[in-house]
Amino acid sequence: MTRGSVTWLPALAVASAHAAHANPVAPLNYFLHAAGPAARPTLYLGWVFTAIVILVTLIVAGLLIGAMVRKRPAAQPDALSAEPGGIRWVFIGTAVSSVVLLAMLTYALITLESVASPASYPHLTITVTAYDWWWRADYSGDPNPARNFTTANEIHIPVGEPVKIQLKSADVVHAFWVPQLAGKTEAIPGQTNEQWIQADGPGIYRGQCSQFCGAQHAHMAFEVIAQDAAAFNAWRDAQGRAASVPTADAAVSAGQHLFEERCAGCHTIRGTKATGLQAPDLTHLGSRRMIAAGALSNTPDHLLDWIEHAQRIKPDALMPSIALTTREAAALSAYLATLH
Numbered sequence: 001m002t003r004g005s006v007t008w009l010p011a012l013a014v015a016s017a018h019a020a021h022a023n024p025v026a027p028l029n030y031f032l033h034a035a036g037p038a039a040r041p042t043l044y045l046g047w048v049f050t051a052i053v054i055l056v057t058l059i060v061a062g063l064l065i066g067a068m069v070r071k072r073p074a075a076q077p078d079a080l081s082a083e084p085g086g087i088r089w090v091f092i093g094t095a096v097s098s099v100v101l102l103a104m105l106t107y108a109l110i111t112l113e114s115v116a117s118p119a120s121y122p123h124l125t126i127t128v129t130a131y132d133w134w135w136r137a138d139y140s141g142d143p144n145p146a147r148n149f150t151t152a153n154e155i156h157i158p159v160g161e162p163v164k165i166q167l168k169s170a171d172v173v174h175a176f177w178v179p180q181l182a183g184k185t186e187a188i189p190g191q192t193n194e195q196w197i198q199a200d201g202p203g204i205y206r207g208q209c210s211q212f213c214g215a216q217h218a219h220m221a222f223e224v225i226a227q228d229a230a231a232f233n234a235w236r237d238a239q240g241r242a243a244s245v246p247t248a249d250a251a252v253s254a255g256q257h258l259f260e261e262r263c264a265g266c267h268t269i270r271g272t273k274a275t276g277l278q279a280p281d282l283t284h285l286g287s288r289r290m291i292a293a294g295a296l297s298n299t300p301d302h303l304l305d306w307i308e309h310a311q312r313i314k315p316d317a318l319m320p321s322i323a324l325t326t327r328e329a330a331a332l333s334a335y336l337a338t339l340h
């Protein structure tokens with residue numbers, strides 16, 4: 001059994017090396033794969049600690065079973081007298097544990113130091129603000145103001161370079177965690193925490209709030225999409241533009257009107273009268289893969305379902321379910337479909 005747990009480690013390493021583009025939501029994926037230099041050292045740390053923990057469990061279980069099956073001499077079954085020599089094992093056990101624990105502590109500290117800061121200074125900083133129960137992402141720092149903007153729940157980064165994440169919270173304590181790209185960092189109200197992420201290759205890396213923050217904590221996911229430089233720049237240019245709404249279309253205009261009446265108090269659509277600041281920016285809603293912080297994939301049906309039944313899909317979410325007539329729903333759908 002002990003042999004099995006030793007061969008297990010290299011087997012994991014091989015599995016991870018061969019699955020660079022594994023399904024991002026496969027169970028325990030985060031335990032098997034790292035996709036960047038901020039995550040890899042802690043992944044290995046996790047493997048080594050898990051192996052040690054399993055080994056210790058097996059040894060302790062073995063000793064316990066051994067003690068239970070070992071029989072006293074039949075002559076005096078109730079004897080209470082001490083068996084000489086046993087104390088040696090206490091010393092040996094304490095010494096071995098201390099050495100192993102000290103080695104683990106040293107390894108953990110070295111690992112933390114190695115992921116504390118990236119090899120080169122990050123050119124891109126994204127400010128991520130956690131809200132009950134979604135994520136706002138602010139791109140800033142570009143000399144061209146059109147490339148600085150706010151979006152939500154989907155963070156794009158260029159591959160192969162470190163990206164600084166400035167973490168804030170708008171309400172309670174949350175934690176930002178993209179397991180394949182870096183360890184967890186708390187998002188604390190009134191404080192700005194920092195971490196960095198980096199992706200070796202293009203891909204979609206799922207992130208999740210990992211600090212219990214209320215009813216919809218489990219539905220507070222996001223995605224980090226790593227792209228090559230050209231694709232990332234094209235995305236950034238597109239996201240910076242205001243919404244361009246075809247005003248000639250009657251259904252679209254009716255939808256926009258409805259949106260400004262019922263939704264604009266919370267949501268922003270840049271270039272329109274909707275300037276609400278307490279909910280996701282919807283200027284380029286159509287460009288996102290998921291809606292409601294990973295709760296649903298972004299399809300026209302899911303959008304309507306979300307708008308009419310937000311409270312059923314995410315009970316207690318800070319968006320009300322909004323009743324719409326068939327005509328209103330069609331108009332709103334037509335309008336939202338122009339936000340790409």
Ligand code: HEC
Pocket residue numbers: 132133134152153216259262263264265266267278279280282285288290291292293294303306307314317318319320322332
């Ligand atoms: C009281 C404020 C409020 C109003 C009014 C409101 N919303 Fe929302 N909306 C929110 C919040 C908060 C979220 C994020 C909820 C979450 O994911 O937990 C949200 C999320 C969304 C999303 C998902 C965005 C994403 O990227 O995940 C869409 C789409 C949306 N709302 C559309 C609408 C439309 C259309 C209306 C009007 C018919 C509307 N909302 C009215 C607060 C509001």
Ligand SMILES: [Cu+2]
Pocket residue numbers: 130131133173174175209210211212213217220
């Ligand atoms: Cu949270």
